[in-house]
Amino acid sequence: MSSPTPTADPDQIIDTSKMSADKRAALEIAEGARDRTGNEGLAAQLFMGRFAHDLLSEFPSQSDEDRAIGDDLCERVGAFLKANLDPEEVDASRTIPEAVVRGLAEMGIFAMKVPKVYGGLGFSQVNYNRVMMRIASWCGSTAVLVSAHQSIGVPNPLKLFGTDEQKQKWFPQFRKGAISAFALTEPDVGSDPSKMTTQARLSEDGKHFILSGEKLWCTNGPIADIMVVMARTPPKVVNGIEKPQITALVVEKGMPGIEVAHRCDFMGIRAIQNGLIRFNDVRVPVENVLWGEGKGLKLALTTLNTGRLTLPAATTGMAKQCLSFCRRWGAERTQWGLPIGAHEFGRHKLAWIASHTLAMEAVTWLTSHWADQGRDLRLEAAMAKLFTSETAWKIVDMTMQMRGGRGYEKAVSLKARGEEPYPVERMMRDCRINMIIEGTSEIMRLYLAREAMDPHLRLAADVIRPGVPTGVKMRAGAKLAAHYSAWYASQWFNAGLWHHHNEMGGLAGHYQYIESGAHRMARSMFHHMGMYRDKLERRQLILGRLMDIGTDLFAMAATCSYARHLGTDAAERLADHFCREAIRRIESTYRELAANHDPVTNQVGKSVLAGDMRWLEEGVEWIGKQS
């Protein structure tokens, strides 16, 4: 089936003419920073109604040599942390001991992703994530120190976008233990970077950018030797229109004017050094621009894309700990004449935690291997982040429930009473942030929706964009109709009926479900696009449901393939259980798509925001400003 070639300027795909100036500015900046290359990845194809199972026919694995390298560092770092770092003390004192940071640096932990030619360990993403899983399973704060430095801090964008000269200059420092940070967020700039106020203006001699402004919640910022800072540089005029420019600058410790205005204190990961960093006319040499002027937001988003792959490994490390706590406690604790794990409620938790931990691991290793193969992972990384952060939170919550009162008690208190100090309370505090950092769950769903709809929007660009001459619109409309009549019809042929997937053994039925599920999801997305047209962008509950379906289908595919790769009956049984749970969620989500009370929800939410329900807040002592 041939597709009509998109003819419109991709910049103009979304009609912003009816939007408020603020919203238009935000959208145009976000669209300008998007990677607009086509996407043939597994997730993108699922949204277009095709399950590309050939991509999973062999679950990727490490070479013996690469595995041995990872085994060695995992063992060493695990033993080192166990001997030298008490995570409860770290949590209570909000400090990771200097000696531990030094010890990690000596092992090369801060240079895992630095290429060998620049003195680093040159680790594959798989080995890097294996080490991160180890660290995260022991101490959340230490994991965030290493990850903020290396997944999003200077090493990652430097590797992706730095010149050889820049790499020669900065990479070797990381082998010596230099720590870096990534500074995008500002007090008024969170998920939407369009209102960024940190500025970098060119000095009169053109040799420096003069940086001024504030960056909030910058992890490692207060102790960073080097950081990448996104700032506004003077706008450029393109086709008569002024385009805002965001540029990435490498800022080094010791440059006069950097001020740590405040160290933030959080619910969890309490020992991270995270702060409000103020730049008071800091002179940054123009050679410190990464990738080029105006490319800073795209750099930040691309960095986050691969940076996001660490969080699945870290959360899987936590999930494995929870599984272990629940198995041991479920067998040890007897109530009402049975071990609590043998009651049906207990069994449900054990089965859910184990099968979802396998799914998290599958998604983690699949995306890590694919990153090493250089595949485009825009959608898969976002799905992995969304799926693992939300699943980890449910797992920690279930673990706390299974531990009962002991789950709520601090590990130090348990230890003082002579009990096993399982740190579920700390893990719950450490875990919650994962649904917020590196793109909130809501933003991940909206990002996925934008990317999932992109092929349709591109095809329809000439029809929907304003200002296109009528003749062009009509020709584009005819082409579109021809394309969709063939594409849409193909979505009703259930490929799952003739692909039996015997190669999947006991999991074949789930592969068939994914195959027909992809068609059904593509049809459903198409129906909703037709029903709501340009208003679909505002129907976030609908988009969110569709993205949740897509994410579960992706996780099912990864899990089945991983279980077959592991090749044991136990892995297959866990994968089967995970798929049954995922299918139950998907079917329930389809029911919600078909029959929901979204309009009522919208009305009630609107009234609450307008203050109509303020009466319900009466009867308590007000905290904070009266409004």
Ligand SMILES: Cc1cc2nc3c(=O)[nH]c(=O)nc-3n(C[C@H](O)[C@H](O)[C@H](O)COP(=O)(O)OP(=O)(O)OC[C@H]3O[C@@H](n4cnc5c(N)ncnc54)[C@H](O)[C@@H]3O)c2cc1C
């Ligand atoms: C511990 C910690 C570490 C961090 N580390 C770093 C770091 O190293 N570097 C850095 O630059 N930043 C860092 N951040 C910032 C973090 O990335 C942001 O908190 C995150 O991007 C969300 O921004 P926000 O908190 O301003 O929330 P907002 O963007 O204000 O969002 C608040 C809520 O509104 C929702 N929302 C926002 N937009 C929409 C929309 N269009 N539709 C529907 N819902 C929406 C969000 O999902 C969220 O639930 C860190 C934050 C914390 C707490």
